[in-house]
Amino acid sequence: MARKEYSFYPGCSSERRASASNYMVSVESMCKKLDIKLNEIPDWNCCGASIGYAQGGELPRHVMNARNLAISEQVNKGQDVVATCAACWLGAKETKDRLAHDSGLLAEANEALREAGMNLTYKGEQEVRHMVEVLIEDLGYDELKKPVVRPLEGMKIAGYVGCQTNRPFGIAGESFENPKYLDHLVEIVGAEPVTGYDQKVTCCGGALAFSEPEKSQAQIKKIVESAYDYGAEMIVTPCPVCQMNVEIYQGQINKRYGTKFNMPVTYYSQLMTVAYGGSAKEAGLNGQIVRASRLEEIAAKNR
Amino acid sequence: MGDQNTSMVQKYRNDFLKEVEANVEEGAWVKMCMQCGVCAGSCPLGPAWEHPPQEIFMMIRAGRREEVLKSESMWMCTSCYNCIVRCPRELPITHIMHGLANYAHRLGLAPKMNxxxxxxxxxxxxxxxxxxxxxxxxxxxxxxxxxxxxxxxxxxxxxxxxxxxxxxxxxxxxxxxxxxxxxxxxxxxxxxxxxxxxxxxxxxxxx
Incomplete structure (x- = not known):
């Protein structure tokens, strides 16, 4: 039996050939090394993301999340729900919160839920947690350090926490303005965190990267520029939207502002996979548009 | 859609605050705003808002219905939740902005080309x-x-x-x-x- 077991909500971007498929690859490798078993919620659906509000309204949005949680309660009994995506975590947790405090809304959600298959009723039995929360709280930094066989020595990494893994819920014991957990994770894998990184919780624009690209790219520029200013050679993040926005628009930002950005943006799970002895492929590094060359070199070394 | 708007106008007459409280997600919180402006200063897209959240809240109380619902402002929300965690009165501002945008969209008043x-x-x-x-x-x-x-x-x-x-x-x-x-x-x-x-x-x- 695995050391820890969770009901897993991977989310749309984690699917094969989707924008965070590299995240998923590295999470699987990382969990294997840590002996964590993830039981996928069968037939899970989209959380509605934040941007779903305009057309989705209130109840339809909560019902989408309630369906996932109800399936989880039925199939993965007694397990906490774990999401890797910040938006999935936020969406599901917000629904759990709202339905716990509003019995009318809960009754309405269940009325709608009965229309779906599987004979579902949402009870609110399971906790909804983010993967980093689980790593830090259930295993702890000491346990996370044990499997490190290939420390990322000499690398200076900016921990970009962003918004939705940080606000409004965040990780227990961390501040909204200067959360430190990502810096601790960077330390654990043997790299040097950029402690003064002042754009650590700046918004990348989220979904508005699609609809308001200029405004969003002005945000992203600050985030990447600050990482350079502090001497970072890589940015690491826990959020698929942050990862995508901060990585893929660097070319357009260079054109717009005349900058020369070429900063790799990776997930914590990719750093951990490499540090735990995994290959570049196991860490999903072939999924980077801005190649994480230093990390690839370390991954190619014998452990 | 136009009919929806007319029926709401008839139902609530001049009491836009009451309409928001009844129909907008978390709308009951609007009257709790104390106009400090921390939300406006915390918003990553702050300069892009014609009316920042605290102004929207006051406009709701002043009954400026059309101006609020036709505004582009709420559509600038990136869902970063900075305003929520910083609001000294703990208003769920992000959700209220989403709720207002959704309501305006449902009534057909939201800016078409936004x-x-x-x-x-x-x-x-x-x-x-x-x-x-x-x-x-x-x-x-x-x-x-x-x-x-x-x-x-x-x-x-x-x-x-x-x-x-x-x-x-x-x-x-x-x-x-x-x-x-x-x-x-x-x-x-x-x-x-x-x-x-x-x-x-x-x-x-x-x-």
Whole structure:
């Protein structure tokens, strides 16, 4: 039996050939090394993301999340729900919160839920947690350090926490303005965190990267520029939207502002996979548009 | 849609605050705002808001219904939740902004051409169709929302990013045909239909 077991909500971007498929690859490798078993919620659906509000309204949005949680309660009994995506975590947790405090809304959600298959009723039995929360709280930094066989020595990494893994819920014991957990994770894998990184919780624009690209790219520029200013050679993040926005628009930002950005943006799970002895492929590094060359070199070394 | 608006105007007369409290998500919090402006100063897109949140709250209390509901302001929200965690009165500002935008959209008053409104609709329709995001279809619909020529131009501007995503296995080039989605999509459609029915009934929307 695995050391820890969770009901897993991977989310749309984690699917094969989707924008965070590299995240998923590295999470699987990382969990294997840590002996964590993830039981996928069968037939899970989209959380509605934040941007779903305009057309989705209130109840339809909560019902989408309630369906996932109800399936989880039925199939993965007694397990906490774990999401890797910040938006999935936020969406599901917000629904759990709202339905716990509003019995009318809960009754309405269940009325709608009965229309779906599987004979579902949402009870609110399971906790909804983010993967980093689980790593830090259930295993702890000491346990996370044990499997490190290939420390990322000499690398200076900016921990970009962003918004939705940080606000409004965040990780227990961390501040909204200067959360430190990502810096601790960077330390654990043997790299040097950029402690003064002042754009650590700046918004990348989220979904508005699609609809308001200029405004969003002005945000992203600050985030990447600050990482350079502090001497970072890589940015690491826990959020698929942050990862995508901060990585893929660097070319357009260079054109717009005349900058020369070429900063790799990776997930914590990719750093951990490499540090735990995994290959570049196991860490999903072939999924980077801005190649994480230093990390690839370390991954190619014998452990 | 115009009818919905007329019936709400008749129902609430000049009491826009009451209308917001009844029909807008978390609208009951609006009257708690003490006009400190921390939300405006905390918003990453603050300068892009014609009326920052605290101003919107005061405009609601002043009954400036049309101005609020037709505003582009709420559509600037990136859902970063900075305003929520910093508000000294703990108003769920992000949710109220989402709620106002949704309400304006439902009444047909939201600015038609606002890109975030249009993208948000495309996004929800995308997920409601199969239960899961189809990223290729989402991008294609977004680029082509202003017609074929504009779509081709936008597609060309995004070409390098798209090719990069495909090469690294992060975008399915066959996504328009090979997207699977949820197995119980029929059930999900029925569930959503019911949810809309309940919400419309509760908020007094005519079906």
């Amino acid at each position: 890109p975030t409104r249009r993208f948000a609709k495309i996004f929800w329709d995308n997920i409601a169709k199969s239960g899961r995001v189809n990223e290729l279809e989402l991008s294609v619909r977004l680029y082509f929302m202003d017609g074929f020529k504009a779509g081709v131009l936008k597609g060309l501007a995004m070409k390098d990013i798209g090719i990069g995503m495909m090469k690294t296995g992060r975008l399915n080039p066959f996504g328009l045909f090979a997207h699977k989605g949820c197995k119980d999509i029929k059930g999900i459609h029925k569930m959503l239909k019911k949810a809309y029915e309940i919400e419309d009934r509760k908020k007094g929307f005519v079906a």
